[in-house]
Amino acid sequence: MVTLEARVRDPERGVALEIAVRAGATLAVLGPNGAGKSTVLRTIAGLHRPAGAHVRVGERLLAGDGTWVAPHRRSVALLGQDPRLFPHLTVRENVAFGLRARGRADTAPADRWLERVGAQQWADRRPAELSGGQAQRVAIARALAVEPDVVLLDEPLAALDVEAVPELRRVLRQVLADRTTVLVTHDPLDALALADEVAIVEAGRVVHLGAARHVLLHPRSAFGAALAGVNLVEGVAVGPDRLRVADGRELTGTALTPLSPGSGATATFAPTAVAVHRVRPGGSPRNVVPAVVAAVELRGGTCRVEASGWLADVTTAAAAELDLEPGRDVWLSIKATEVRLDPT
């Protein structure tokens, strides 16, 4: 296990980022598109050479002070959202590719890794015969079979079917334990499940850095949550599809795998799924909670309302009609079908 330090300065792309990862830890980098996240990963991997780059893995200087180590000598694996399995090789040959490239005659680790990611039954297939989720499992095995010092993941789950994501996330969580990793993602659940630390990046700068749970669940402003564009609520399961937040509020939602009561769970829902009322609404919504408006921010045609830590998007007309202003008592209602529940 080794540490990773990287300073990337790329004026052409408006990037000036500095990240550091403890030995064996995972850092998640969250930020909007074009914030320079991929530039940083490609620089660490040696595939992009910006004006200023300083990359150190453990004691080894990979870039900076006149040094530039070629990508194939870095021991830095990069996995993107496209698995990019070599189409002319079988699954097993794909996973053994890195071992062979390093002159290893023994390719048994390839089979061991296929087994670890649950892909051994496809070993003799061609990549074209695999689904997206299967291919990404194989790509994970291929990246890790060479035992890289550092693993870089660029939106590894973004291109997958919703059903395939929880299983792949579990696989990643297993294989990334005790491995120095940088994970670029836009899904706060990925960060919560896989990362020890989170860095929020905006316009090429790190604007918030800290322990994953802290940064995601207690954003410094509404910014951290707003960036991801979701409400992220942590709590304890009190039923297969019901969660209780520490402050006593409860949420019913949809769980892909039923929650086991008593265990930790996370609810995510979009601000657009939250309706704001002045009086307690009756009828269908099962999630109705009282809240106090903290901030109202105009964004184009909609208003983003922050109330008791949750975000709601309402039309400007509705905001005016409800006379929303900080300090106002309101009721929030969220349809259960719009709330996603995941075990943590």
Place this chain on the structure above:
Amino acid sequence: MRTRPDVPAWIVPPALIGWALLALPLVGLVLRVDWRDFGSLVTTEASRAALWLSLRTASASTVLCLLLGVPLALVLARSTARWASAVRAVVLVPLVLPPVVGGIALLATFGRRGWLGQHLEVLGIEIAFTTVAVVLAQAFVSLPFLVVTLEGALRAADPGYADVAATLGAAPGRVLGRVTLPLVAPGLVAGTVLSFARALGEFGATVTFAGSLQGVTRSLPTEIYLQREVDPDAAIALSFLLVAVAVAVIALVHRPGRSPW
């Protein structure tokens, strides 16, 4: 049946006429072949010498095209510099040049009094009017086919595969040999076949730069051109032989709409 919104009915006749323009002369040739004497016509000593020379020289020039054209296509496909487009323009010249002009240019360069040829002659190396000249003339006209086809395939290929291979620890040579070239294999095969076919049919540059000495520089197209004057039936029979070889090559390689993987 799937509808084709961009195929109006009126384009069918010109399409058919265009195809007929290519197909009818082949039919004409086949109709004129003297099948009774075909065997003896294509196995005369002169015919066999020309066929053998053509196969040897076209194979040699194809190997030469691969050795030089693959690196050239790679350099062109991977450069974004301004000089790359100037280099590419030079590569395209033989495609639009009359082959006889190419032959004269080769003669002016590698001929006895050519600006390189005179120095080579001092070293005892003569190129013009030898079998080597046939190969050079064929390579001159067929190299662009390989380079253009392969460069197109390389540019269309996803560079991400090479990135992945490098991060897995593969040195550039290994990435090229194990990933990049296998991925563009269809383009590489197509380019190789095109340049072989072009070399096999090469006439103008060869006859200008290499001459027409039986067994040494008289390739099949030259033999056909000469036979046309004295024995038209032999010329037709040999022409049919070339068409047959061309069709066989195309049938061997051209598999439209099939993914190689």
